[in-house]
Amino acid sequence: MTPDEFINWLAPAARRICRSYRLYASVCIAQAAIESGWGRYTIGDYNIFGRKAAAGDLFTEVRTREYYNGELVSIVDKFKLYSSLEDAIEDWCQLLTQEPVYVKHIDNTSLETFVQTLAPIYATNPNYARDILLTIAANQLTQYDD
Known part of the structure; x- marks a missing residue:
C-alpha cells in the first residue's frame, strides 16, 4: 500500500x-x-497500532524491536488481533480515553502538546513524538481533525 492508499x-x-x-x-x-x-507490517489483518495483548485478548506472537535502556533490542511479544479496522481504531481511542496514564493528557490540549505527552508513554522510541509530528505535517493529516 502506498501512503496515499493507506490514508x-x-x-x-x-x-x-x-x-x-x-x-x-x-x-x-x-x-x-x-x-x-504504511500497512506493510500490519499484525494480523488490522493491528496497525502495534497494540500489545492483555490477559483475555486474542493474540499472535511477533518478533519486534524495542528500546530498553537506550538500546534497540529484538524480542518476541504478544500482539492483539482485531476483527475489523473499526475495532482497532475503537481500541486505540479507548486506550487513550480510559487508561489513567493517558486520560490526564488528552483534554483541551494542542496537537503538539498531545503528541509530546503521548509519545513517551506509548512507545519506547525516543524520537516517536518527532516522527508522529513529521508524518502529520508531511501528509497534511490535520485535514482529518474536526
Missing part, C-alpha cells in the same frame, strides 16, 4: 471514530502509519 483506507473510519472520542484523527493516522509501515 484513503484509514482516514474515513479514523475521522468518524476519533471525532466521537474528541481525539485527533491525524495522530491516529500518523501512529498507524509509523507502527505498520
Whole structure:
C-alpha cells in the first residue's frame, strides 16, 4: 500500500471514530502509519497500532524491536488481533480515553502538546513524538481533525 492508499483506507473510519472520542484523527493516522509501515507490517489483518495483548485478548506472537535502556533490542511479544479496522481504531481511542496514564493528557490540549505527552508513554522510541509530528505535517493529516 502506498501512503496515499493507506490514508484513503484509514482516514474515513479514523475521522468518524476519533471525532466521537474528541481525539485527533491525524495522530491516529500518523501512529498507524509509523507502527505498520504504511500497512506493510500490519499484525494480523488490522493491528496497525502495534497494540500489545492483555490477559483475555486474542493474540499472535511477533518478533519486534524495542528500546530498553537506550538500546534497540529484538524480542518476541504478544500482539492483539482485531476483527475489523473499526475495532482497532475503537481500541486505540479507548486506550487513550480510559487508561489513567493517558486520560490526564488528552483534554483541551494542542496537537503538539498531545503528541509530546503521548509519545513517551506509548512507545519506547525516543524520537516517536518527532516522527508522529513529521508524518502529520508531511501528509497534511490535520485535514482529518474536526
